[in-house]
Amino acid sequence: MNQESNMLNDEQAVEIFKALSNQIRVNILQILKDPDHNFSTQAHVIREKGFDGGVCVSDIRSRVGLSQSTTSQYLSILLQSGLVEMKRIGQWTYYRRNEVTIKQFEKYIGQKI
Amino acid sequence: MNQESNMLNDEQAVEIFKALSNQIRVNILQILKDPDHNFSTQAHVIREKGFDGGVCVSDIRSRVGLSQSTTSQYLSILLQSGLVEMKRIGQWTYYRRNEVTIKQFEKYIGQKI
């Protein structure tokens, strides 16, 4: 893998900055760092099945206290930016952090900012 | 200096994300990394006098191609966020990167995001 392929470009970085320019979206990313600790045991947190740490929208919703539609919209902004990834299983959509993008973002800050 | 004093809080970080959620403001921060290289020799770049690397507003303006007022406003957004610092000398206002905040921000990303 060469240097290019894991370096974000400015446009992608600005997309991420936009996604993070809202306290609640930052919070969502933060609570997804430790789903087992941040959600109740009844919550739909995936602990196996190849999408470990994925949390469904309604559980995230009840944790951050926004309306369902706003929560869904914020998650799709985070998804668009690449900071999270999602997987639909049955009627649930599970979201989890995309650590690859987050690492690339960290690297971008260190080198380009 | 303890751990607290050089760790940004979430609110300060969101302020920085907002400042960086605009391509031109990111560009301004980037060109201020190397004023000697990014501005003409006639530009008002401070190379000594205790505010090394400071560039005046009109030189930044002509480099980024925005109106005078927008440039001034963008610089004050960057200033508010702490990413740059300024010093007025005579009729000129010089802006330069605030590497301390930038380092703190980098640390915040690594630890809190």
Next chain:
DNA sequence: ACATAATATAGAGATATCGCAAATTATCAA
């Protein structure tokens, strides 16, 4: 005091974001 240069602030129209309720779509279960 006056003219000039550099910067900041005010005001405004266009566009984007915020966050909700309501409507729609997708999936499951009986």
Next chain:
DNA sequence: TTGATAATTTGCGATATCTCTATATTATGT
């Protein structure tokens, strides 16, 4: 197929951001 649950999409009013022109402020030189 009917009903329930989960999520997305749409529509909306409120607020914020973008970027300009015009004006005000501050500092310098005559």
